[in-house]
Amino acid sequence: MHELSLCRSIYAITARAAGTRRVTQVSLDVGQLRQVIPETLVRCWAVVTAATPLAGAALTVNHIPARAVCEDCGARSALGPGLTFACGACGGRGLRIETGEEFLVRSIDVADGPPP
Template identity: 30%
Template sequence: MHELGVVFYVVRDVKKVAEENNVKKVSAVTLEIGEVTGIIHDYLIDCWNWARKKEQVMEEAELKIEQIDAVTFCEDCEQEYPTVTYGKTCPNCGSEHTYLRRGNEFLIKEIEVSDS
């Protein structure tokens, strides 16, 4: 389960940002996760709920997840298409000269802080 390792990195980075900005309480963290990262959202949330309780600044922080849909680009017909539906083969021209344009990202988008 690599979700736990990912959560450790997110907690570390959020804690560092909180310290640098004199934040006492983080209320929520929003992640952007690509559709083809292989990360299982339910596992990630379970790991988050366990790990956040270990850090006082984050012990009540909610995890919000925004999915980035996977999109592939075809170099032959120069069209984009949904990766998960069609895979590596372009549905427009049948070419396999394609590459993933987006959908493999994992980003901390936003850190919300509490006023109290």
């Protein structure tokens, strides 16, 4: 379950950015191609932050759909749930991924006052 190690990384980034401020919410961008299950990520986040200064901080996951551009005809297409790597317009296989590989901390919301 790599969600746990991802949460440890998010924790390290968030703790460093927040310093002594209390964190209320962390927002992530997670691309469809990342093979991350958002519900699992949120559950792991609760485990990783329990009994730490970040306990109670909500984790929100913004799902970024996978999109690709065809290098043969230039058509842009969404990669469906089956993730077929062929152009929807010409059937070409020279697809360049534009979005869907994101995994980043988009924003961290902090409140006034020290952590509880």
